[in-house]
Amino acid sequence: MKNRPGTARTNVSARRPFLSAVLLGGFVLAFDVPAAHAESLLSALARAYVGNPDLNQNRASVRAQDEEAPKALAGLRPKASFQAIAGAQTGAAKILAGRSAITGQRQFFTDEFISYPRGATLAVSQTIFDGGHTESAFRQAESSVLAARARLRLTEQAVLQKSAAAYMNVLRDSAIMKLRMNNISVLEQQLRVTADRFDVGAVTETDVAQAQASLAQARSALYAAQAQIKTSVAAYRQIIGDEPRRLEPARSVESLLPRLLNEAVAVALAENPGVAAALYQVDAAEQAAKKAESVLSPTLSVSAQIVNQHDSIMGIPGSRQFAAAVIGQLNVPLYQGGGEYSSIRQAKERLGQERLNADVQRDSVRASVVSSYGMLEAAKASLISGRATEMAAETALIGVRDEARTGKRTTLDVLNAQQSLLNARVAIVVAQRDVVVASYEALSAVGGLTARSLNLDVPIYDPRLHYEQIRTKWFGVDAPAFR
Structure with a gap:
């Protein structure tokens, strides 16, 4: 690319450092931050894993569900x-x-x-x-505990996924706001150049008005970008628990995903916590039916x-x-009014309902995996296309400006070219964010989005420890030390 003199060319060159930051390292979204004080995506996810109220509330719910096991065992205790x-x-x-x-x-x-x-x-x-009533009740309680743990993993995945999206939204909106601020500087320079040319009779008053209109629209877009980043920051604070400060670039987690879609579907059907919870609920419903039948013994x-x-x-x-x-x-028992038979039939119907729900969950997980993989591929294709568009738009802008100096192009052509370049750069930022978020969504659909798989620097919460502490507990009202 030739280095041509001129004020307008200097402003285009001034945009290159920021563009390099946006395009750094493949699927990376970044803005200038002091690396020594930056927060990474993984550290933000660790913060959410420890302090997110939805996740902690669900952990407490699992601990409460654990108590159903010793309650069931009490049936055969003195x-x-x-x-x-x-x-x-x-x-x-x-x-x-x-x-x-x-x-x-x-x-x-x-x-x-x-x-x-x-x-x-x-x-x-x-x-x-007691006709197997206590044994069935205990097995039902254990299956319900396992279902609650699976739902906890589902909540963990949802929190981590939302946290990743909130992190990337702040990065995206910050980058877009900087692009729009830089665009205003370029358009202000373009307005000065157009006004100078109007003074010497090279352009008309219409050209000046077009430059003014483009600048006003750019300022309006900047105000919208500022409002959007406030919304993203608020969502970040709600999910992760702290204000975003100097966020580092973030990468996708494609390396943790199965390479082929068929493999991903098979893994999801085996490991997705939504499917696991539904299957445990089927086991619990089977034991509930046996417990209902025990009243006839x-x-x-x-x-x-x-x-x-x-x-x-x-x-x-x-x-x-x-x-x-x-x-x-x-x-x-000989006959007790028939209520016991109604309870047995009801329990069997609920068992059938849970089996159907398991089928629904399998279909939902399969659709989620296919959709998330499709979104990831679309985001990657958009990023590649966006980069090609940006290169072409930048070359076109330089050419249009050069031609405008010789009268071959109008001011409107220059403004349109400038807007095309801005749109291409915004599209790149959006695509980079979409690639990272889509990879986390795909990993969640497969069932592998956990603190352990991401190797987060946090103590991993293990619900089995609390259960083992209270499972055979005969008395005591104090909660176990580990919670």
């Missing part, structure tokens, strides 16, 4: 109760003394008394057999009771009562 009584009572006893020798009527005498009854009762019971239990009371027999002071009993109880 139950014990202790009851103590103490008090005072007064009364009178009417006692037959005999018959009168004269009248033959019965004679009574009244004995008033006051006593202080007291005592204690200890009762223990143990279910020996006989149950066997044993209970023991020890009673020790004083001054409680008719209020007689000094009386004492002690009793101990061991009782076995067999309960065989």
